Amino acid sequence: MAGAGYKSFTTGDVLTASDLNSYGIEQTIMVFASSTARDTALSSAKSEGMFAFLKDSDSLTYYDGSSWTVVDLAGDITGVTAGTALSGGGTSGTVTVNVDVNSASSVTATTSDYMLISDVTDSNATKKALISDVVSAGDITSVVAGTNISGGATSGAATVNLAIDAAVDVGSDGSGVDVSFHSTTAGDLVLWDASDKSLEFTDATISLNGASAGSWADANIVLCNTVFN
Secondary structure, X not given: OOOOOOOOOXXXXXXXXXXXXXXXXXXXXXXXXXXXXXXXXXXXOOOOOOEEEEOOOOEEEEEOOOOEEEOOOOOOOOOEEOOOOEEEEEXXXXXXXXXXXXXXXXXXXXXXXXXXXXXHHHOOEEEEEEHHHHOOOOOOOOEEOOOOEEEEEOOOOOOEEEOOOOOOOOOEOOEOOOEEEEOOOOOOEEEEEOOOOEEEEEOOOOOEOOEOOOOOOOOOEEEOOEEEO
């Protein structure tokens, strides 16, 4: 009977009528002139899994245990059209479609949006992932401008600038640092040397009350509470 499976015969085995029917005839695709001819020939030999081809209708049928059913051998797809963010497609032959990111519309992504990834932990299977899972969102809610700083923001890109409008401490008490003041001429500067505890002038002129060095009229220099004029 059809569905008996497979049997391997070796030299010297007896091929019985039952074996021939079960493993041969009933498991082949039998050819009949019509469904009438098929039903007449197999009226008492039908078994589930039999196949029969009908020449008058060029159709392949199989017996499902209760009736003969026509096998649909022809597909009804007439074309494959590449949709959103895809390229390729076709109307005949082997058709290929590919992901085409450039054909997709643009949008400002948020952390609740999804993106496609290739999951290396699952044989590079294509999966979706939340953007927030790929790049962790920061927790800064605002940038506040402190002393001698201007700018700041509570959203978007924050910009801060140096804005000296209050007293400035350079270094700390007992732990000073050097401070240089440069002119527009290379090499000219005034340097507070923290280690030497001295104010050093290099190619620089001291001007007090508009008078240049050596002629400090109407100007006083106060050093250690002593007035020099």
